[in-house]
Amino acid sequence: MQEKGLLIVLSGPSGVGKGTVRKEIFSQPDTMFEYSVSATTRLPREGEVNGVDYFFKTREEFEKMIQEDRLLEFAEYVGNYYGTPVDYVRETLDAGKDVFLEIEVQGASQVRKKFPEGLFIFLAPPSLSELENRIVTRGTETEEIVKSRMKAAREEIEMMKLYDYVVENDQVELACERINSIVVAEHCRRERVQYRYKKMLEVD
């Protein structure tokens, strides 16, 4: 009896530091997550290894994956496809390992549709929690600047809807600790644990 792993999806507005947080998490020697390797049609750069850095695919192969619904999410960027192969994710989860995905918000919303049971974490810019200060001190800013900041803040808060958790990226180390705590907590959720115990009893 093998318990399934968790699919952890880290996303957030561009520029918030998702990549930095992901690298920090995977630089920790005791990290328990498997990193989901993306597929791409772009050519390998020097030193990049197929299956480690990316799954390198031809355009034809990639489009076949799209047609066969074998991508959790994908996007085209500067003439190349990038996406998350679903097979790798499913196999790793089935092996009881937690899979970590770091993707753009558009990708995250595609994943949510296919994997609603995933753990969706929104990385928020620390500037968001300074909203109050910015509002209070707005007398010193032009109306224009205040308005555009409020609009950006509203859009970012709107994006959160899709997510289970919001982690503020005030300090990379703190953000990583919070993410690790969220995963530990999710593994303790009663629904997960009770189900496991009940299954044990059914063996009887």
Added chain:
Amino acid sequence: MQEKGLLIVLSGPSGVGKGTVRKEIFSQPDTMFEYSVSATTRLPREGEVNGVDYFFKTREEFEKMIQEDRLLEFAEYVGNYYGTPVDYVRETLDAGKDVFLEIEVQGASQVRKKFPEGLFIFLAPPSLSELENRIVTRGTETEEIVKSRMKAAREEIEMMKLYDYVVENDQVELACERINSIVVAEHCRRERVQYRYKKMLEVD
């Protein structure tokens, strides 16, 4: 604008080590929780301080608290009342601090009714997760012993229903770490965080 604290309720079958876990949590210098002081009608022992160890009450005072619904939960034990005054809990939560309650399962189910938004953590005996081994090796045990173990396990698993999280008390330090992680994670839940941001925007 003050965000409310979390009410953390630690409970579990008797003998599971709730008191030990609670003491370990409060022995940590950086613990962020406030311990909920109980009320009792028993006499203070030497060195016990009113308002620190217990709120010491007369039987008359305690029964007045019951009538006025000023206890989150209470029970009578060896001729004395023990209970959790609701005022202290509410005031501490309103001040934005997390309150930690360590109580028996009967008390926890009373608290759940009055404080459904609390964070209910079930401390599980490590023996539970050895269920499988015990079932597999039952050939070496009498039918009687196997049956009574299965019954106890079923009852303990049944108790979990009320709770949000299950923490196995395999090692006190690990159990405390998990509890701390659960609280960190709960503070990152989107509903809590998004609501906070939205409130900030409303100020505008």
